[in-house]
Amino acid sequence: MTKAIRRQDRLTAYAFIAPQLAGTVAFVLVPLVLVFWYSLHEWNVLANTFTFTGADNYRQLADDPNVPKVLLATLFFSAGLVVVNLSLALLLAVLLNQKLRGTTVFRVLFFSPVVVSLVAWTIVWRFMLQDNGGINSFLDAAGIDGPNWLRSGGTAMAAVIVVQVLKNVGLNMVLFLAALQGVPQELYEAARTDGASPWTVFRRITLPLISTTILLTSIITVVGSLQVFAQIAVLTEGGPGTSTTVLVYYLYQQAFQFHAFGYGATLSVLLFLIVLALTAVQWQLRKRWVFHES
Amino acid sequence: MRAKTFGYGILLVLCVPFVFPTWWMVTSSLKPNADIFGRDLWAHHASFAAWHDVFTMQPFARQYFNSAYIAVVVTLGTLVVASMAGYAFARIRFRGQNALFLVVLTGLLIPSEVTIVPLFRIFNSLGLIDTHWPLILVPIFGAPSVLATFIMRQFFITLPVELEEAARMDGLSRAAIFRRIALPLARPALGAVAIFTFLTSWNLYLEPIVYLSSKSMFTLPQALTQFTDPYQGQLWNVQLSAASMTAIPVLIVFVIAQRQFIEGLAHTGLKG
Numbered sequence: 431m432t433k434a435i436r437r438q439d440r441l442t443a444y445a446f447i448a449p450q451l452a453g454t455v456a457f458v459l460v461p462l463v464l465v466f467w468y469s470l471h472e473w474n475v476l477a478n479t480f481t482f483t484g485a486d487n488y489r490q491l492a493d494d495p496n497v498p499k500v501l502l503a504t505l506f507f508s509a510g511l512v513v514v515n516l517s518l519a520l521l522l523a524v525l526l527n528q529k530l531r532g533t534t535v536f537r538v539l540f541f542s543p544v545v546v547s548l549v550a551w552t553i554v555w556r557f558m559l560q561d562n563g564g565i566n567s568f569l570d571a572a573g574i575d576g577p578n579w580l581r582s583g584g585t586a587m588a589a590v591i592v593v594q595v596l597k598n599v600g601l602n603m604v605l606f607l608a609a610l611q612g613v614p615q616e617l618y619e620a621a622r623t624d625g626a627s628p629w630t631v632f633r634r635i636t637l638p639l640i641s642t643t644i645l646l647t648s649i650i651t652v653v654g655s656l657q658v659f660a661q662i663a664v665l666t667e668g669g670p671g672t673s674t675t676v677l678v679y680y681l682y683q684q685a686f687q688f689h690a691f692g693y694g695a696t697l698s699v700l701l702f703l704i705v706l707a708l709t710a711v712q713w714q715l716r717k718r719w720v721f722h723e724s
Numbered sequence: 725m726r727a728k729t730f731g732y733g734i735l736l737v738l739c740v741p742f743v744f745p746t747w748w749m750v751t752s753s754l755k756p757n758a759d760i761f762g763r764d765l766w767a768h769h770a771s772f773a774a775w776h777d778v779f780t781m782q783p784f785a786r787q788y789f790n791s792a793y794i795a796v797v798v799t800l801g802t803l804v805v806a807s808m809a810g811y812a813f814a815r816i817r818f819r820g821q822n823a824l825f826l827v828v829l830t831g832l833l834i835p836s837e838v839t840i841v842p843l844f845r846i847f848n849s850l851g852l853i854d855t856h857w858p859l860i861l862v863p864i865f866g867a868p869s870v871l872a873t874f875i876m877r878q879f880f881i882t883l884p885v886e887l888e889e890a891a892r893m894d895g896l897s898r899a900a901i902f903r904r905i906a907l908p909l910a911r912p913a914l915g916a917v918a919i920f921t922f923l924t925s926w927n928l929y930l931e932p933i934v935y936l937s938s939k940s941m942f943t944l945p946q947a948l949t950q951f952t953d954p955y956q957g958q959l960w961n962v963q964l965s966a967a968s969m970t971a972i973p974v975l976i977v978f979v980i981a982q983r984q985f986i987e988g989l990a991h992t993g994l995k996g
Contacts, residue, residue, distance in 0.1 A: 439817075439818070440819070440899065440970060442897070442898040443812040443816035443821075443898075444811070444812075444818065444904075445777075446807045446808040446811060447808070447810060447813065447828075448803045449805070449825060449865060450805050450808075450870070451809075451827065451865070452826060452865065453805070453861075453865020453869065454827060454828050454830065454865075454867075454870065455827070456865070457862050457865060457866030458830055458831045458834055458866055458868065459827070461842040461843050461846070462834060462838070462841075463843075464839075464845070464846075465782050465838060465839060465841065466736055468842060468845070475848070491805070494742060497839065507953070510885070521738075522738065524732060525731065525738070526735075528731055530728060530731050530735075536735050536739065537986070538801070539739050539743050539864070540739070540742050541982075541985075541986050542742060542743070542746070542975065543745070543746075545975060545985060545989075546746060546974070546975065547926060547927060547945065547967070547970045547974065548927040549927070549944075549946075549949065549967070549970075549973050550779035550945075550948060550967035550971040551745065552746045553749075553948055553949070553963055553964070553967045554746070554748060554964065554967060555745060556834065557749075557958075557960055557964065559746060560761075561763065561887055562761045564752075564761075564763075567761065567763045567983065568763060571763060588875075593994040594974070596741050596742060596745075600742075600986075600990075601989060601990050602968045604986055604987075604990035605990055608990075637835060640952045643760055646742055653835070656835065657835050657837055659837070659930045660928065660930065661931070663933075678837045678930075680839075681837065681840075684842075685841050685844075690956075691732075691841055695841045697839070698839070698841055699840045700860060701838050703835065705833070709833055
């Protein structure tokens with residue numbers, strides 16, 4: 431290649447990446463720096479005053495009796511979501527991996543909630559989970575007195591998790607199905623000739639061979655769970671009490687309902703640090719677990 | 725034989741919570757409000773009254789248009805921005821390539837919820853609150869399109885170089901090679917990016933409720949939760965009618981192009 435062509439190539443490259451680069455700086459990096467800056471300030475939108483308050487917001491964070499509850503709710507939600515999502519995804523993938531006719535139809539059906547508008551899906555479930563809603567009326571027919579799912583402390587969190595899992599489990603199911611189909615058939619045949627039971631085959635052959643997919647999907651699911659907002663806003667509004675108030679929802683309440691923008695920025699810093707810690711863990715795990723990502 | 729029946733049995737039972745809500749949404753939306761809390765799997769006195777109410781209670785056609793045009797603009801914009809950036813990072817050597825790629829990748833690392841407070845203040849000072857600009861600009865140029873750029877880069881890396889070298893011999897410029905050779909070959913990747921970008925925009929909820937305040941500016945997800953009577957009671961059949969109208973068109977497209985949807989969405993890492 432001549433020098434002139436190389437130079438022209440370089441200019442084209444800069445022109446091609448310019449919009450994405452400028453956007454990342456303007457809408458990601460600058461706001462990220464500003465989050466830290468705002469967390470040291472109080473901003474009153476109505477009076478339009480922006481005053482430096484030092485570590486006040488951080489002191490408020492340390493003293494806020496809701497913060498431990500919110501973090502605990504976030505932990506419950508994320509842990510519950512990952513466990514239920516991955517187990518169900520794996521179960522569905524194993525079932526769809528059997529040599530049955532018509533599994534494509536079932537794959538489409540299990541996947542369909544992924545493309546149903548998120549708020550539409552959540553509204554139907556809110557309707558069905560009412561005290562006199564669809565689920566309780568079916569339970570009633572079976573002689574069971576169902577609880578007021580979204581209003582009792584014991585069931586609200588479980589309900590939010592299940593609604594979210596059913597919405598998106600299809601994604602992980604497809605990833606697991608691809609991983610299962612990548613397991614060499616000879617291994618299964620060899621194990622069967624050795625007289626291994628199906629459960630032993632699953633535990634000793636299938637699980638180890640798809641472990642990287644399990645790790646990858648659990649990371650995606652945990653990080654995704656920290657961003658769940660609409661489902662909680664529509665189903666429970668964080669209630670009853672603060673039992674389903676996860677960090678993102680609390681951040682929204684403080685910043686945009688109570689107009690405590692400085693404190694909202696402080697909560698954003700907290701969310702950022704949690705995501706950063708998770709990413710660091712993810713990198714460590716990937717290094718240790720030689721990945722075969724394509 | 726018995727194992728087969730057992731397999732189908734389990735699959736059918738497991739299907740219920742995935743399929744039933746959509747069925748219940750549509751049938752309940754056709755029931756009069758008096759019958760709505762019942763066990764009827766079918767709307768026996770079907771009426772489209774609630775579907776009509778959707779349009780009289782809110783400027784729903786307008787809100788539908790808002791969601792649709794925002795999603796289309798965001799999808800087209802993302803395709804342009806991400807395919808260009810992805811191509812340059814994959815195919816052209818230039819100074820600072822790795823460092824600049826790392827800068828862009830920070831968009832994958834930082835969830836948009838972290839930056840919503842400063843972004844609100846920025847758009848507020850620009851006078852763009854209660855306009856659609858934040859819902860269009862941030863996804864096209866900011867964090868959401870970084871995932872698209874990453875996917876496009878991964879795709880362009882796998883394209884054989886020989887094709888481009890031949891074009892080079894014919895004297896085509898880099899930009900022409902991108903437009904005439906690389907881009908047409910990238911159709912599967914562009915399709916996957918288009919599907920997830922459209923759905924992400926269509927589903928956006930936090931950003932609209934933060935930025936928009938007048939009903940004629942609302943997007944669908946935000947509008948769906950607003951069908952209440954004057955005492956803040958839920959008008960279930962109206963809500964479910966609006967929800968059906970939001971969900972059904974996408975479901976129909978999904979059924980037609982299910983393979984592209986499933987492959988595209990699962991392998992591009994829609995979150996959750």
